[in-house]
Amino acid sequence: MAAVLSLENVSKGFPGVKALDDVSLGVEAGEIHALLGENGAGKSTLMKILCGIYQPDAGTIRLDGEARAFSSYRDACAAGIGIVFQEFSLVPWLSVVDNIFLGREPRNRVGLIRRSRMLAEASELFERLGIDIDPEISVYRLSVADQQFVEIAKALSLNARVLVLDEPTAPLTPTEVERLFAIMRRLRENGVAMVFISHHLEEIFQICDRITVLRDGGFVANCAVSETDHDALVEMMVGRRVENIFPPRGPRDKNAPVLLEAEIGMKKTAHTDSLKLAQGEILGFAGLVGSGRSEMGMALIGAYPTRVARIRLDGREMRFSSPADALAAGIGLLPEDRKSQGLILPFSCSDNITLNHLAQFYHRSTPFISRHKESRQVDSVMDQVRVKAPSNATPVRSLSGGNQQKVVIARWLERGCRILIFDEPTRGIDVGAKSEIYMLMKRLAAQGIAIIMISSELPEITGVCDRVLVFSHGRIVAELADDDIDSETIMRHAVSEPRHDDADAREPAAEEVR
């Protein structure tokens, strides 16, 4: 059967990054096609090209064999491509039917909306999908799953023949996933071509027909689901290891004193996870995006709502109600998103770096800052982490991503923390700068600072960490140390369902820590 939609040899670059390199993908009518890859493999870019948000630098998009160029999202929708984004695009206060027809409401001759016709069309759509939602109810009153079904209905209301679903199962419970799959099967029978993205391999085997795997922006494989298995897929996704950018693994003091013990239970969950961190240790938090790694990092500094948060530092009970409390105790976090959470963009490099330790630059015993002292110390720390900027007065917003990240790191170096939590420290950074950041982390660890590194990049987890905690579905599902740390094992745990076997396997370990 010929592909309804095909991408041929598509490439797309952004300044400094080749996001997609010569990738091809073909989806047939009545097929559910899985798109697989690690974070940053190029799935999102590919999808955005599919639906007209990005235009490819090279390659062709064919719809029914005809070369097409979509200049915008609207264009792609009109051509029959529907997409359900990870972030829903529904207006919560409007009704279901108003959302479905938003922006293209049928009107009568005077220009008034023909609501009865909208209602009729919506009911027909829901019937086709086999879902039972009151079209007049406000969207905010629906469950996440129902909202997603409304999204699907909205995409299909434009007679979409190709439907792209970006991690649709991530926010759903297992029963809801089953309902979603039922709808997808129904659509498959109706001849709709679907692209399905999910990190949970079990789901791929359950629902998909074919698989395309991407890695580092390149095409790795295209095969039928029946021709492959779980382990083969993991290997295809993870691929080769990046070597040599990691500092050599030195001997580690296994008897280093425990610095931090924490028992954290998030709000709205029933379970509690515990962890320990020793002096001079680099502990990795691995797992998929949304698996609860960053939340755990935030909870450790009192920046995330918790139900239980028992934190002991040097054996002393601590209570952190804000990051300022954690900072006072010597725990700092370098957040995941440096632009929205890390940097004060209108500030200069210098002002960004010194923000949390201004007291070091006071004139003798006055509460007034000495610009001179400040500037001198900033210059030295900027040299130390090799921030490339014309001067310390340069606005951070004019620096490149890697240098911005180094500015955030510099802020914490001078503060003198005992525990540093790095959340995605090398995101969007080129290999050379990455390597420098790893060296720096090793140096800090050698000084006795304990480090937690949260990362989606398996190579850096395996290359830098002494010990790794693997997160899945908001829980710690595995603990790996030294020689047990390898990409495939981590990936296997990360895509596992903690509710079944792994959760039980982990329980005794959790008890042990306590």
Added chain:
Amino acid sequence: MTDTSRDAAISAPRRKRAPAWQRALHSPMFYPLLGFIAVFILMALLNDRFLDINNLENVARQGTVIGIIAVGMSFAIFTGGIDLSVGPVMALSGTIMAGLMVGGWPAPIAIAAGICVGALLGAFNGFCVAFGRMPPIIVTLAMMGAAHGLALIYTGGYPISGLPSWFSWFGRGNVLGLDAPVLIMLLVYAVAYIVLHHTAFGRYVYAVGGNEEATRLTGIRVPRTKMLVYAISGLTAAISGLVITSRLMSGQPSIGIGFELDAIAAVVLGGASIAGGRGVIVGTLVGAMLLAILNNGLNLMGVSSYLQDVIKGGIILLAVYIGRGREA
């Protein structure tokens, strides 16, 4: 790759400073000063009485009340907030001073009490914004109404007169040839300058406005910073209450209506970003004086006060339009 190419472009020689004219052009003071000079020259050309020394003194004196209020407003706007309650808070502080003095309290205590009330109401605003996590525009709007009501209740709706004659010093007095209110204003600006540019708290004010979430995660006590900022705004409103009560020699409960708009205009004309994070206190002073010469010049020309409001509105729009693209 970006890193290397972009860095090569900017890292070339580690130069210390750009040429003076370039620094001047990029200074946040450039446009406010340019606007001030332009309006000043325009007014001088259109009016022969404008440059008269008595008139200029008059301008400065008239600008002090808004000028002082605008200091606290600057703090609020630099954090990305706003304080709409400044006018009525000023009036309430002034009437309390007047009322207590007339009621026989010692003057210093009466003045201190009035100023404390302003600062406390500001702190209450700050508490609601920082710890109650309510939007500043609503909190201070509520306070605007409440403070006006309290001033009316306290005075029974009538101005309080019969103040001791020496009290007029704050509004009309003279020190070494300088008007006392102008001196008070400059003093307030000097303190604000030091606080904003030479203390950690000042740095936090800009940081909160620049990126509140990042500031919080960096370990700064954001709520404490915000609360202080609104307390400062209440404090400066109260200080201007002292000046205006002294100038009028009576406690007027309904004065100050609409002053918040002039104060916001002064801050914006001074080059601050209403989104927070950027702005300089000296710019606010220039903005306040710009408004003052505009008022005075238009008055001298006999322009009706209705038309004056239209012209002021146009100038504020123009200022925001010019300042709009400077983020990048």
